[in-house]
Amino acid sequence: MDTRTPVNKFALLLSVGLLPCVASCYNVAFDDEASDVFACTADNDCRDEFVCWNSACVDDRGPQLTVLGPEPLSAFENGTTEVEIAFRGTDLTLSNNFETAKDGEGYIEIYVDGVAVRSKANNTAVTEGDLQSGFSIGAVNIPTPTSVNHRIEVRTYRGDGTRYENPSATGRQVFFVRDATLFMSTSRPMMAITKPWPGSKLKRGSAVTVELAAVDFTWTNPTGEATPGDIKEGHAHVFFGRDDYPECLPGCNGLYVDTLRPANGESSDERVLRTNELQHSESQTSGAFIVSAGLQRNNHAPWPGTDPLGTDFNLADAIADNVVVELVD
DSSP: OOOSOBOOHHHHHHHTTOOSOOTTOOOOOOOTTTOOOBBOSSGGGSOTTEEEETTEEEEOOSOEEEEEESOTTEEEOTTOOEEEEEEEEESOEEOOOOSOOOTTEEEEEEEETTEEEEOTTTTOOBOOSOTTTOEEEEEEEOSSTTOSEEEEEEEEEOTTSOBOOSGGGEEEEEEEEOOSOEETTEEOOEEEEEESOTTOEEETTSOEEEEEEEESOEEOOOOSOOOGGGTTEEEEEEEESOSSTTTTTTTTTTOOSEEEOTTTOOOSSTTEEEEEEEOOOTTOOSEEEEEEEEEEOTTSOBTTOSSTTOTTOOGGGOOEEEEEEEEEO
């Protein structure tokens, strides 16, 4: 007996942007026998050719892209203005045919922090190369080099510009550029929300998976005390639906939806914590929705404060991240 929990298929297809289906879609038949959609927390909860995407099993037939460089969670030194991007993939033949939509054929666009660095519109789309072996496009400029958190997307398109929508058709990677500002003579921790990805479509009222990655920082369970010796360790608070974070700190620090710490996080990478069952209010309207997170000291004060009430807190020192997703009905 299959004990996995079914979810509403039509709502799920909306949540991952698979409806309406564009011309020349892969022949994916979402019928009861072939492709039931189930709630999940990991890919191994799903049947073959499906992956766990936004807490549900989704058909992943189509191109498969992996970002090879920079490596996951790479940390570059302050002043870095370029990054080399490399990737490989399968089930896609690169082509400069920009007229016809042919499944299994197309081109690639590359975005850094949401800005196109290789695109069809700029006549710089990737249309050739040994995708299966993998290759580099060389160094590209970082659009916002003074920022700490950065995100790469490698997107696949058919010749007519319609995007391949299966989850693995987009390669994603997060990297960091260290801040020149030191704290207590040491580099400042860096943290990014790695799930959900900016722009993701999430079903309104359903559980949300949140994943955080931290570099130059060690995830620990709170002890209730904070000392100068543990400035580079702690946990994180996750917030939903706030358009004033982290500016609302320290007053809003206790209004989190969950604490991410090793005791309730799960990940094969010690730099990453994940929680799978965060709920947001069903009264939340559809549309743009902000997911926020911030590092915390062992005594539950927002980093780098030592007083939980925030009397010694300096907002400019906060280590925080925000991503905007879309809630759909």
